[in-house]
Amino acid sequence: MKAPFAITLRVGSSLANKTGAWRTERPVYVDRLPPCNDACPAGENVQRWLYHAESGEYETAWRELMRDNPFPAVMGRVCYHPCQTACNRGKLDEEVGINAVERFLGDEAIRRGWTVSVTAPPTGKRVLVVGAGPSGLAAAYHLRLLGHEVTVRDAAPRAGGMMRYGIPAYRLARDVLDAEVDRIAAMGVTIELSSPVPDAAAALRDFDAVFLAVGAQLSRRTEIPAGDSARILDALGVLRDVSEGEPPLLGRRVVVYGGGNTAMDVARTARRLGATDAVVVYRRTRERMPAQPFEVAEAEQEGVRMRWLSTIAAADGGTVTVERMRLDETGFPRPTGEYEELAADSVVLAIGQDVDRSVVATLPRVSVADGVVQVGADMMTGQPGVFAGGDMVPSPRTVTAAVGHGKQAARYIDGWLRGEPYAPPPRHPLATFERLNTWYYSDAPATVRPTLDAARRVSTFAEVVGGLDEGSALFEARRCMSCGNCFECDNCFGVCPDNAVVKLGPGERYAIDLDFCKGCGICVTECPCGAIDLVPEET
Amino acid sequence: MSERVRFFQTGSFAVGNRLLPLDARTVQSDPSRSNSLTSGHRACRGCGEALGARYVLDAAMRATGGRLVTVNATGCLEVFSTPYPETSWRVPWLHSLFGNAPAVASGVATALKARGRTDIRVLGQGGDGGTVDIGFGCLSGMFERGDDVLFVCYDNQGYMNTGVQRSGATPPAARTSTTQAVGPEPGNVFGQGKSAPLIAMAHEIPYVATATIADLHDLESKVERAMGFHGARYLHVLVPCPLGWGGDAAQTVRIARLAVESGLFPVFEAERGEVTAVSPIRHRVPVEEYLRPQARFRHLFEPERRADVIDRLQAGADRNIERFGLLRAEERFGPPLGEGS
Numbered sequence: 001m002k003a004p005f006a007i008t009l010r011v012g013s014s015l016a017n018k019t020g021a022w023r024t025e026r027p028v029y030v031d032r033l034p035p036c037n038d039a040c041p042a043g044e045n046v047q048r049w050l051y052h053a054e055s056g057e058y059e060t061a062w063r064e065l066m067r068d069n070p071f072p073a074v075m076g077r078v079c080y081h082p083c084q085t086a087c088n089r090g091k092l093d094e095e096v097g098i099n100a101v102e103r104f105l106g107d108e109a110i111r112r113g114w115t116v117s118v119t120a121p122p123t124g125k126r127v128l129v130v131g132a133g134p135s136g137l138a139a140a141y142h143l144r145l146l147g148h149e150v151t152v153r154d155a156a157p158r159a160g161g162m163m164r165y166g167i168p169a170y171r172l173a174r175d176v177l178d179a180e181v182d183r184i185a186a187m188g189v190t191i192e193l194s195s196p197v198p199d200a201a202a203a204l205r206d207f208d209a210v211f212l213a214v215g216a217q218l219s220r221r222t223e224i225p226a227g228d229s230a231r232i233l234d235a236l237g238v239l240r241d242v243s244e245g246e247p248p249l250l251g252r253r254v255v256v257y258g259g260g261n262t263a264m265d266v267a268r269t270a271r272r273l274g275a276t277d278a279v280v281v282y283r284r285t286r287e288r289m290p291a292q293p294f295e296v297a298e299a300e301q302e303g304v305r306m307r308w309l310s311t312i313a314a315a316d317g318g319t320v321t322v323e324r325m326r327l328d329e330t331g332f333p334r335p336t337g338e339y340e341e342l343a344a345d346s347v348v349l350a351i352g353q354d355v356d357r358s359v360v361a362t363l364p365r366v367s368v369a370d371g372v373v374q375v376g377a378d379m380m381t382g383q384p385g386v387f388a389g390g391d392m393v394p395s396p397r398t399v400t401a402a403v404g405h406g407k408q409a410a411r412y413i414d415g416w417l418r419g420e421p422y423a424p425p426p427r428h429p430l431a432t433f434e435r436l437n438t439w440y441y442s443d444a445p446a447t448v449r450p451t452l453d454a455a456r457r458v459s460t461f462a463e464v465v466g467g468l469d470e471g472s473a474l475f476e477a478r479r480c481m482s483c484g485n486c487f488e489c490d491n492c493f494g495v496c497p498d499n500a501v502v503k504l505g506p507g508e509r510y511a512i513d514l515d516f517c518k519g520c521g522i523c524v525t526e527c528p529c530g531a532i533d534l535v536p537e538e539t
Numbered sequence: 540m541s542e543r544v545r546f547f548q549t550g551s552f553a554v555g556n557r558l559l560p561l562d563a564r565t566v567q568s569d570p571s572r573s574n575s576l577t578s579g580h581r582a583c584r585g586c587g588e589a590l591g592a593r594y595v596l597d598a599a600m601r602a603t604g605g606r607l608v609t610v611n612a613t614g615c616l617e618v619f620s621t622p623y624p625e626t627s628w629r630v631p632w633l634h635s636l637f638g639n640a641p642a643v644a645s646g647v648a649t650a651l652k653a654r655g656r657t658d659i660r661v662l663g664q665g666g667d668g669g670t671v672d673i674g675f676g677c678l679s680g681m682f683e684r685g686d687d688v689l690f691v692c693y694d695n696q697g698y699m700n701t702g703v704q705r706s707g708a709t710p711p712a713a714r715t716s717t718t719q720a721v722g723p724e725p726g727n728v729f730g731q732g733k734s735a736p737l738i739a740m741a742h743e744i745p746y747v748a749t750a751t752i753a754d755l756h757d758l759e760s761k762v763e764r765a766m767g768f769h770g771a772r773y774l775h776v777l778v779p780c781p782l783g784w785g786g787d788a789a790q791t792v793r794i795a796r797l798a799v800e801s802g803l804f805p806v807f808e809a810e811r812g813e814v815t816a817v818s819p820i821r822h823r824v825p826v827e828e829y830l831r832p833q834a835r836f837r838h839l840f841e842p843e844r845r846a847d848v849i850d851r852l853q854a855g856a857d858r859n860i861e862r863f864g865l866l867r868a869e870e871r872f873g874p875p876l877g878e879g880s
């Protein structure tokens with residue numbers, strides 16, 4: 001062949017030189033478990049749904065979320081978001097506002113009427129769910145998706161459990177709750193209301209499996225020496241009556257006894273019902289209060305007063321006597337013998353809830369410890385075919401944990417009904433902050449959700465915390481660093497000095513061309529989200 | 540300066556981003572990029588120069604629509620890319636000598652002009668030895684005559700191809716094979732060496748810029764901008780050398796980033812002798828963070844920490860920060876494009 005002008009030697013391409021032979025280590029693409037996913041009690045794939053939300057594909061994002069949790073709009077209002085506490089971005093600037101985006105997606109779904117259809121073939125199996133709280137409804141939703149016939153029975157006239165009769169409307173608007181419950185019913189789940197199930201053993205005769213989710217609905221009492229004229233109520237009763245539109249008469253001066261979230265909710269409710277003076281009496285200090293700090297803060301903004309280190313010694317018409325406490329070395333509150341009188345038209349007890357175990361009374365194999373029903377890792381009680389979850393079993397007692405139990409139970413029930421025990425998939429190792437190369441993330445402080453004016457709050461049960469508009473939700477979703485999961489930033493494809501990374505196209509990620517990869521590890525160091533490992537070559 | 544995109548988690552800094560419009564992505568994110576320097580070259584694992592050259596040439600190829608001729612000085616880039624009978628170049632490429640690349644590039648540009656092919660552009664390239672030292676006379680002549688050439692120096696701060704000898708771009712205190720870490724002032728001496736970009740600016744040529752392989756958007760936009768000018772232009776790119784600097788191959792890009800974030804390597808651009816923009820330091824780090832991962836500075840930490848020398852290097856970084864306004868960049872030049880709205 002004749003060479004072109006001035007060319008005397010014909011050259012070949014360096015592609016003939018397979019530099020992959022130099023390699024002692026090789027890059028391997030991995031998926032790691034983002035801390036948000038790891039922390040979500042409902043097992044949501046947070047990183048994944050944020051990924052879709054980032055692209056503005058809200059419906060895809062919502063459907064991804066719905067794989068694990070049928071209550072995005074409720075979650076976006078009441079979940080205490082441990083995902084955010086765990087979020088790696090918190091170590092960089094501020095955690096991603098996951099919960100706010102979740103609410104946006106949930107509200108968007110309601111606004112646009114997105115629904116879920118059941119595609120699994122019918123299994124012919126019938127499952128009874130006892131209790132239409134978050135745990136029971138979540139179990140029903142997942143069981144229905146798996147093709148089972150599901151009946152939910154609840155003693156109350158409306159579905160929702162504590163989401164309806166506990167959590168006040170100023171934190172969870174009832175039309176939102178209705179929409180998400182109705183969506184589950186529309187999937188073909190039969191919800192029978194005002195239908196208490198007194199005996200699980202009897203129910204087991206009519207159904208192939210039973211899921212118990214009766215919650216912890218009994219208000220704990222305490223002995224307070226009280227005169228005849230003292231007005232003493234329990235918090236759950238007050239909140240239930242308010243939810244049913246029959247608010248009780250509390251008077252102008254209300255003393256709430258307890259330091260948990262229920263105490264905060266009832267004190268804030270009292271303010272909305274017209275109490276000029278709502279005082280929370282708690283025997284320990286602020287730091288030791290079980291209530292969430294944001295709830296204490298919101299209560300204080302609304303004029304609720306706190307009396308730490310105090311117990312109620314006696315109550316009478318118009319006054320309560322409180323005794324000052326002090327913490328001993330072990331942090332336990334001890335009486336001091338110093339008393340004080342507080343003016344009070346009523347006292348509301350919010351000192352904890354117990355589980356009504358009568359539903360399992362006829363099932364001797366079901367064991368109870370510490371007042372709650374015991375279940376195995378498969379959510380099954382000692383009675384084969386009877387599963388339980390939510391507040392009635394050992395649990396952090398949150399809506400999210402209840403929903404997570406419902407999902408887990410549904411999977412185990414499904415396995416049990418099919419005779420193929422469910423084995424949870426192995427969890428990826430954690431995507432730790434140290435694995436990230438955060439230089440690549442733009443500086444972006446968190447967005448703040450709008451809140452209702454404190455002055456207006458005390459006169460209305462309208463929601464205190466508002467939602468994000470689309471722009472802010474999108475911005476917030478885009479603050480996610482996609483920890484441990486490739487988000488197709490092209491960095492590895494770009495930074496390889498040897499062109500040894502192949503881009504496979506949108507959604508298909510990348511591959512290493514081992515013919516040329518020298519194993520330098522630059523792609524590993526420069527992957528923003530830590531989705532590449534460098535592993536020794538086998539020699 | 541590249542246009543910074545707001546609110547995409549990595550839109551401003553990563554190579555690509557699935558959410559960005561195609562024209563706002565880098566050349567390198569494009570699967571059909573030219574790969575001007577293709578696989579199979581014999582550069583060391585993690586070579587910054589190989590990476591920098593591909594970044595620059597792919598961007599130049601896009602900017603010129605593929606009508607580009609390159610002229611290469613002797614050095615690693617030439618040697619590792621063209622051991623006969625192989626070549627890694629997918630661009631027209633010429634090599635003559637160590638010291639004459641700018642002159643050859645001038646000649647190519649003149650020849651093209653004589654043939655009426657001014658649509659074909661010329662890019663000369665070489666290492667810091669070939670550019671800052673031995674080729675400097677030719678380079679200055681090229682600047683002075685205003686030949687239509689973009690000359691790119693890949694600065695790895697030493698004569699790497701022949702065994703890591705000191706060059707006029709080697710930083711003070713660095714150990715090279717000709718500046719050993721011995722005696723009371725180990726490594727390269729303070730007070731010598733030169734800044735080729737500042738000397739280039741003194742020629743008042745249309746465009747001078749510095750860049751690194753740690754900020755691709757910035758580097759590509761500078762190549763594109765340089766190609767928008769005619770006449771002599773100069774681009775000085777910091778390209779860490781894992782072998783010569785004694786750094787972990789995986790850290791090549793990171794070390795370049797630390798050079799910028801510490802203030803030791805100011806990133807700026809200038810037109811006709813005036814600085815027109817600087818890249819602000821995003822997260823300032825002490826020079827020590829840059830020095831520590833490099834074996835060529837190990838004698839500053841072992842057997843004992845040489846605080847006196849580290850302080851002198853820090854003073855150099857502080858001077859750069861002050862001189863170029865690396866922390867106050869936004870005040871001097873306004874916010875980066877795209878962030879104003």
Ligand SMILES: Cc1cc2nc3c(=O)[nH]c(=O)nc-3n(C[C@H](O)[C@H](O)[C@H](O)COP(=O)(O)OP(=O)(O)OC[C@H]3O[C@@H](n4cnc5c(N)ncnc54)[C@H](O)[C@@H]3O)c2cc1C
Binds near residue numbers: 078153156167392397
């Ligand atoms: C005031 C208050 C505020 C709260 N705020 C929050 C919050 O902001 N965030 C959060 O995550 N968690 C909050 N919680 C906790 C959360 O509400 C509960 O952890 C959660 O509702 C438990 O769900 P569950 O399904 O187990 O039970 P529940 O929600 O209690 O539902 C149990 C259901 O079972 C029904 N039932 C009971 N016995 C029978 C029977 N024998 N037959 C048929 N039906 C029966 C009940 O009527 C009820 O509907 C709050 C709780 C209270 C009380």
Ligand SMILES: Cc1ncc(C[n+]2csc(CCOP(=O)(O)OP(=O)(O)O)c2C)c(N)n1
Binds near residue numbers: 665700
């Ligand atoms: C006139 C002449 N002197 C010396 C050499 C030997 N030589 C070849 S490459 C090189 C060093 C190149 O250094 P630099 O330009 O910085 O490029 P690098 O290899 O560091 O990329 C030397 C000294 C030569 N080829 N020609």
Ligand code: SF4
Binds near residue numbers: 050
């Ligand atoms: S940055 Fe994103 S993926 Fe990482 S923990 Fe936070 S929400 Fe999850």
Ligand code: SF4
Binds near residue numbers: 500518585
């Ligand atoms: S950057 Fe390229 S050569 Fe280096 S390890 Fe990654 S794929 Fe291999």
Ligand code: SF4
Binds near residue numbers: 493529531532
């Ligand atoms: S560098 Fe970017 S594209 Fe490559 S694996 Fe990591 S996230 Fe994915």
Ligand SMILES: [Mg+2]
Binds near residue numbers: 666693694698
């Ligand atoms: Mg060099």
